[in-house]
Amino acid sequence: MTIAILALQGAFVEHGQVLDRLGVEHFEIRQKADLDRPFDGLILPGGESTTMRKLLHELELFEPLCKRIQDGLPVFGTCAGLILLAERVDGGAPCFGTMDIAARRNAYGRQLGSFHTDAEFSGLGTVPMTFIRAPYIAEAGKKAEILAEVDGRIVAARQGNQLVTAFHPELDEDEGVHRLFLSLVEGENKA
Numbered sequence: 001m002t003i004a005i006l007a008l009q010g011a012f013v014e015h016g017q018v019l020d021r022l023g024v025e026h027f028e029i030r031q032k033a034d035l036d037r038p039f040d041g042l043i044l045p046g047g048e049s050t051t052m053r054k055l056l057h058e059l060e061l062f063e064p065l066c067k068r069i070q071d072g073l074p075v076f077g078t079c080a081g082l083i084l085l086a087e088r089v090d091g092g093a094p095c096f097g098t099m100d101i102a103a104r105r106n107a108y109g110r111q112l113g114s115f116h117t118d119a120e121f122s123g124l125g126t127v128p129m130t131f132i133r134a135p136y137i138a139e140a141g142k143k144a145e146i147l148a149e150v151d152g153r154i155v156a157a158r159q160g161n162q163l164v165t166a167f168h169p170e171l172d173e174d175e176g177v178h179r180l181f182l183s184l185v186e187g188e189n190k191a
C-alpha cells in the first residue's frame with residue numbers, strides 16, 4: 001500500500017512521520033509528474049486552504065485529483081484538507097467539493113485559535129485532538145456520517161472513502177485516525 005501526501009504547503013511532513021511509525025510507504029505530491037506514481041490513498045494536510053486551492057489549479061493538479069476522488073480514491077483531509085473536500089464552504093470557496101458537508105472556516109474565532117482536547121471518536125474511543133485555526137462542520141448532509149463532536153460542533157466525518165477531521169491527528173501520538181484511514185484504503189471498512 002502506498003499513500004500520497006499533497007505537499008504544496010502546510011503540515012504535510014507530520015503525516016509522513018505518522019505513516020513511518022505505522023510502516024506504511026508514502027510519497028509527496030508536489031507537481032503533476034508525481035501523479036504518474038501509483039498510489040492507493042491520498043492525504044490532504046492542514047495549512048491554508050485558499051493557498052492550496054490556488055496552487056492545485058496553477059499546478060494542474062486539481063482536475064486529475066478531483067476525478068480520482070470522484071472515482072473513489074480513499075482520501076483523508078485534515079483541517080484545511082477538510083475545507084478542500086467540503087461541498088459548501090462558509091467564509092471561502094469550495095475546492096474538490098466531493099463531501100456532503102458545509103465547512104465553516106476559522107470557526108473558533110481569534111481568541112480560541114488553537115486548543116487541545118480529548119473527545120470521543122466513533123469506533124476509536126477517546127482521541128487527542130489538536131485544533132489550529134480550525135474549521136468545523138456546520139452541517140453534515142445525508143450522505144455524510146458524523147464521527148466526532150466537540151462542544152456540540154461536528155469535528156470529524158466520513159462519506160464512503162472520504163474521511164475528514166477539523167483537528168490535526170498527525171500532531172498527536174495517537175495513530176487511531178490514521179489507522180482508520182488505512183482501513184478504508186485496504187477496503188476493510190466499507191460504508
Ligand code: GLN
Pocket residue numbers: 045046047048049050078079080081083105106132133134135
Ligand atoms: N484556517 C485554515 C484555512 O481556512 C485551516 C487551518 C489549518 O489547516 N490548520 O484554510
